[in-house]
Amino acid sequence: MSEPTPSLPTVGILGAGKVGTVLSRLLLSAGYRVLIAASGDPSRIALIVDVLAPGAVALTAAEVAREADVVILALPLGKYRSIPADLLEGKLVIDAMNYWWEIDGIRADLDDPRTSTSELVQDFLPASRVVKAFNHMGYHDLDEGPSAAGAADRKAIGIAGDDDAALTEAAALVDAAGFDPVRVGTLRDSVSLQPHSELFGANLPAAGVRDAAARFSSTERGREVAAARAGAPALRPR
Numbered sequence: 001m002s003e004p005t006p007s008l009p010t011v012g013i014l015g016a017g018k019v020g021t022v023l024s025r026l027l028l029s030a031g032y033r034v035l036i037a038a039s040g041d042p043s044r045i046a047l048i049v050d051v052l053a054p055g056a057v058a059l060t061a062a063e064v065a066r067e068a069d070v071v072i073l074a075l076p077l078g079k080y081r082s083i084p085a086d087l088l089e090g091k092l093v094i095d096a097m098n099y100w101w102e103i104d105g106i107r108a109d110l111d112d113p114r115t116s117t118s119e120l121v122q123d124f125l126p127a128s129r130v131v132k133a134f135n136h137m138g139y140h141d142l143d144e145g146p147s148a149a150g151a152a153d154r155k156a157i158g159i160a161g162d163d164d165a166a167l168t169e170a171a172a173l174v175d176a177a178g179f180d181p182v183r184v185g186t187l188r189d190s191v192s193l194q195p196h197s198e199l200f201g202a203n204l205p206a207a208g209v210r211d212a213a214a215r216f217s218s219t220e221r222g223r224e225v226a227a228a229r230a231g232a233p234a235l236r237p238r
């Protein structure tokens with residue numbers, strides 16, 4: 001394993017499962033220093049990290065949040081309120097999470113079309129800059145899909161956020177991981193990257209991601225979201 005590139009930000013990953021370990025590998029290959037945590041003591045993920053993300057440093061979630069410059073959320077969405085919010089103040093936080101009822105249980109708050117799940121995460125992390133990214137592509141495709149910038153048919157990752165500078169930083173990370181970043185709008189618009197949308201599961205080049213995002217409002221899901229948003233405002237827990 002080569003040494004990290006000192007000029008690159010340190011990336012923290014909360015979640016050492018399927019997505020967290022794939023993203024670790026991709027970013028380690030790109031020269032980033034990667035810190036990774038699961039929910040408990042780092043010794044519990046030592047073997048996983050050795051085998052699936054060699055070179056990443058296993059720490060507690062609090063240590064990762066404190067030490068990393070950029071933090072990727074790769075834990076079950078239903079646990080987002082266990083994220084150490086105070087330690088993420090001022091940081092770029094990349095939300096790769098999705099609502100998956102089989103894992104998260106039936107949660108009306110996470111499945112409300114009036115609010116994207118990244119808006120909920122941003123509400124919970126008010127002092128962080130949240131960008132949705134890396135959520136719509138399955139982990140096998142993430143693992144097998146990276147290619148160099150400019151490669152023909154390079155696969156793309158849709159990203160969404162409210163802060164232009166944060167989007168630029170997140171785009172650089174997506175590019176370094178081996179994918180073309182495609183801006184699809186604000187956190188509110190990131191519903192187009194969530195489950196039930198055409199883009200969810202997409203493993204497409206940039207033009208395909210751009211086109212699917214552009215037609216979201218005319219899809220059945222897009223109309224359902226628009227109708228729900230035209231009604232009563234959503235409850236957004238703080």
Ligand SMILES: NC(=O)c1ccc[n+]([C@@H]2O[C@H](COP(=O)([O-])OP(=O)(O)OC[C@H]3O[C@@H](n4cnc5c(N)ncnc54)[C@H](OP(=O)(O)O)[C@@H]3O)[C@@H](O)[C@H]2O)c1
Binds near residue numbers: 018020135136
């Ligand atoms: N699977 C995919 O293809 C895919 C693709 C894109 C996005 N996603 C999204 O990415 C997230 C992770 O999915 P996954 O498939 O990688 O799940 P997974 O394999 O079940 O891994 C989840 C990881 O999150 C950790 N975790 C739980 N609570 C935590 C906390 N409070 N702090 C830090 N880590 C915590 C778990 O650790 P413990 O074992 O200690 O609980 C585990 O290491 C989900 O939101 C999912 O929707 C999944």
